[in-house]
Amino acid sequence: MAGKEHFERLQALIDLEREAEKQENLRELRKFPVSQRESRGKTVTGLIAEAISGGMGGLTMITLSRAPKGEELAPFHAMNAGDNVLLTLSPGNEFLTVEGTLYKVDEYRVTVAMTRAAPEEPIRGHCQIDLLGSDATYQRMRKALITVSESKRSRLGALREIFLGEQQPERVRAPKVIWFNRALNEYQQSAVKASLAAQDVALVHGPPGTGKTTVLVEIIRQHVARGERVLATAPSNIAVDNILEKLLGTGLRVTRLGHPARTLESLRHGNLAAQIEEDPAYEEVQELDAYRERLIHRKSRHGRGIQQLGHEERQLREREVGKLWRQARDLESEIAR
Known part of the structure; x- marks a missing residue:
């Protein structure tokens, strides 16, 4: 019973920490300049809205991107799928802030599931994302605690009893x-x-x-x-x-x-x-990534960028871009083995 109460207490503390992190990030938004938050990976500015669509469960999905600027760290290096964020959009001539959850994260592109419907007016100008908290991290910690607390007749369960002092090592x-x-x-x-x-x-x-x-x-x-x-x-x-x-x-x-x-x-x-890059097969990874970037910025035969493409043509382009990304990452995984 003592072990069960121990893990329940840890889960309650994790929930408190998660809420405290969210509140601290909100305070940082008001306290620190944008440049300082951006250097820490807590904020990404200069984003362009590429697409807005409906997602699972009726959620509004917005895809935003930013062209590489030669920075050492990609703009979204400190963000992961599942993180809670604050979006600052610019429909019409006004600014709109809305909370959301990162659905998909690439080096220079993210898709966010918004907590409200998309604005009726087109989103013009640059947008901004501010990190409110890593919900994915807390979900992993919570899942780990549940796994350890509920483990029975296993090596994990035996180690739990040892660390709780119920069994001698x-x-x-x-x-x-x-x-x-x-x-x-x-x-x-x-x-x-x-x-x-x-x-x-x-x-x-x-x-x-x-x-x-x-x-x-x-x-x-x-x-x-x-x-x-x-x-x-x-x-x-x-x-x-x-x-x-x-x-x-x-x-x-x-x-x-x-x-x-x-x-x-x-x-x-x-x-x-670095070890992956030294492998001869890594040249193919670079070729796939380079072609993916060219495809992202390629204009249609009418001179339109990806954000001006029709829905069907844009979906086709995005699927091809996603396929190239998966091929490159799969090849990296094979090299890493």
Whole structure:
């Protein structure tokens, strides 16, 4: 019962945090200049309304885009499908604000499901999107909590009981260790041995500067030497980069996940995106993306852009653009394997 109450309390706290984030983002809209919000990925300006259509459940869908400006990060780098946003539109000569949910997110294009009907007048001029909160993130956290709390007769359920103190973790006799890093002191070696002996969980604790990352690297190398694959995570990008930097010098095959722009420049060659680009097959990805961009900006035989096309012709163009995008991403996934 205590475990059930624990997870119910966590879910209630997640809901409070979600609402607090939304209110904080609304305060930021009033407090910080647009340029500062845009640099943080919380706002995207200069958007053109490409299309407005009906979607599932009678929702009004609006597609907005912005041409690339040579920026290091794409304008929607901090936004994901499912995020709550505030739209500022410009029908006629007035400005209209309406809340919505991101339905589809590309590098320079988004589709938003609006909470109200589209304005009757055409949308002219530039539009703006402000992030109100990542609902998708909270949905994932909520789903994870439910999965853990309801798991039965599984490895996940056993780990839950261990972390709640309802079950003792298992340990085996520490294996004989052939050290990769012979400079480890007595306490660091003890931490490595304790981790290797743990069958469920091991906690390595120490103040800053005591060599915890060095210990972690040794633990990873020991597991890899056994023929195992290791996933290393950390609470911040800089912490992940610290691990990456030490591992790259060991000769192990290491891949850093995450956006390259959030990886230290000196370590970007270890990022998955950089490794994909080095693959010979990546040229085909570039060709598909280049053709997709040309198709987006191609005018009809009457000189009309995509936003001036008829409904049927625009739908056909959008389907072809979407197909090219999926082909490029599927090929990237194959290369990543």
